[in-house]
Amino acid sequence: VYYTIVLVLLASLCGIIYFDNLLVLYFTLEISAFLSAGLVIIKKSERSRRAGMKYLFLSLLASVFFLIGIVITYRLTGSLSINNMDVSSVKVGNEDLIGTSLLFIFIGLAFKSALFPFHLWLPDAHGNATSSASAMLSGVVLKSYIILFIKLIYISFGIELVKEYNILNISLTLGTIAM
Numbered sequence: 001v002y003y004t005i006v007l008v009l010l011a012s013l014c015g016i017i018y019f020d021n022l023l024v025l026y027f028t029l030e031i032s033a034f035l036s037a038g039l040v041i042i043k044k045s046e047r048s049r050r051a052g053m054k055y056l057f058l059s060l061l062a063s064v065f066f067l068i069g070i071v072i073t074y075r076l077t078g079s080l081s082i083n084n085m086d087v088s089s090v091k092v093g094n095e096d097l098i099g100t101s102l103l104f105i106f107i108g109l110a111f112k113s114a115l116f117p118f119h120l121w122l123p124d125a126h127g128n129a130t131s132s133a134s135a136m137l138s139g140v141v142l143k144s145y146i147i148l149f150i151k152l153i154y155i156s157f158g159i160e161l162v163k164e165y166n167i168l169n170i171s172l173t174l175g176t177i178a179m
Helices: 002-018 022-041 046-077 095-112 122-128 131-157 159-164 167-178
Strands: none
Touching: 002 022, 002 131, 022 046, 022 131, 046 095, 046 122, 095 131, 095 159, 095 167, 122 131, 131 159, 159 167
């Protein structure tokens, strides 16, 4: 069972990196959330079950933030494709909504990638999972969410918009505090 979970998790993480449709990305995020929680729970102790359920709950909460950001972005741009979103053509007066969608996507992916202070699940999950599951979580799973965020910044939203809302400065500050 463990290796099946790992292989399907790796496939969903490859989907996160490969796909450019936001709705498909949302589904791969959900699949990876359940499978990552399964990696924590597979140790079959009471503490690992609680840590896995905490991880799953917070990951699903993060998925809700990500989904709200997707819905706002789709409503404004009319596209779910990362490559075809034209954020610069958003009508005057809706610029704040683009910033709001970017903020929701940032919060969702910050929870999933355990960026400080959104790392509430991290100590319990890593402390109660098997060593190999903890290595998968920290080495592969969390980094795929960061890669997705970078992909969204540079391809769909554009670096100028991200600089305007100081998202890069915020993430740099939070990362520095976490170190």
